[in-house]
Structure formats: C-alpha cells, structure tokens
Amino acid sequence: MDYILSLATADQKRTRLATANNRGQIQLWNLQPCLSSTARCELLDQWTADSEGVRAVALSADGCYLASGGESGKTMVWPLNPRGDRSSQFTQGQVLDQSSRSINTVDILRVRDEILVARGGDDTQVSLYRTSALSSTCP
Numbered sequence: 001m002d003y004i005l006s007l008a009t010a011d012q013k014r015t016r017l018a019t020a021n022n023r024g025q026i027q028l029w030n031l032q033p034c035l036s037s038t039a040r041c042e043l044l045d046q047w048t049a050d051s052e053g054v055r056a057v058a059l060s061a062d063g064c065y066l067a068s069g070g071e072s073g074k075t076m077v078w079p080l081n082p083r084g085d086r087s088s089q090f091t092q093g094q095v096l097d098q099s100s101r102s103i104n105t106v107d108i109l110r111v112r113d114e115i116l117v118a119r120g121g122d123d124t125q126v127s128l129y130r131t132s133a134l135s136s137t138c139p
Contacts, residue, residue, distance in 0.1 A: 102122045
C-alpha cells in the first residue's frame with residue numbers, strides 16, 4: 001500500500017505540489033484544475049527517486065528545484081522546467097550526499113546562482129550542501 005510521507009508547495013507557484021511516498025516515488029502536481037472545480041488535479045511528472053521510501057521533499061520558492069531525502073540515505077536535488085516536471089537534462093537528479101542512515105527532512109533555497117539544501121536524518125545531524133545552479137530551463 002502507498003503512503004504519502006511528505007508534501008511541499010512552491011511559494012511563488014502556489015498551484016505546484018510535490019508528494020513523496022513510502023515506495024520511493026515522487027509526484028509533481030498542477031493543482032489549478034482541481035481548485036475551482038471538481039476536476040482532477042493534473043499529474044505533471046512521476047518517478048522512482050529512491051529504492052526505498054522518500055521521506056522528505058521540498059520545493060524552492062520559485063518552483064525551479066526539488067530536494068528529496070529518503071530511507072536509503074540519499075539527499076538529492078532535481079532541476080525542474082517551467083511547466084513543473086523534471087528537466088530533460090537531469091532526469092536522474094543530482095546526488096548531494098549518501099548517508100548510511102535515513103534522511104527525514106530536507107529544505108531548499110535558491111540564492112542567485114547557488115542552490116542550498118539542508119537535511120536532517122537518523123544520524124542526528126543537520127547538514128548543509130551547496131551546489132551551483134544546474135542548467136535548468138526554469139528562470
């Protein structure tokens with residue numbers, strides 16, 4: 001059975017939603033169709049991001065980047081395109097760290113040409129990772 005373990009929205013793109021589940025899947029949604037009617041929300045993208053469960057997702061304020069952390073200990077960043085799905089150049093994302101313990105929470109911040117990702121996990125540590133903004137087609 002699938003269980004949603006985390007969800008996130010983008011501050012500047014309020015109709016964008018990311019969900020993560022216990023089977024390692026991440027889904028990106030457009031909420032616009034279902035906000036004003038009984039229509040179903042639009043699934044923009046879905047992929048298996050972790051061989052085990054994805055415990056945490058976070059979207060950058062501009063909706064251009066997604067961070068994830070999971071039971072396998074991976075901390076990842078995924079560039080997104082303006083439509084809200086994964087950039088075709090980075091369908092596998094970028095691994096920022098591989099811990100021996102599960103990751104329980106992540107947060108992401110885009111500062112000019114740099115991406116900052118914080119994560120916390122079963123190792124009782126909070127870690128911060130910096131990477132150059134990946135060539136996302138998102139402005």
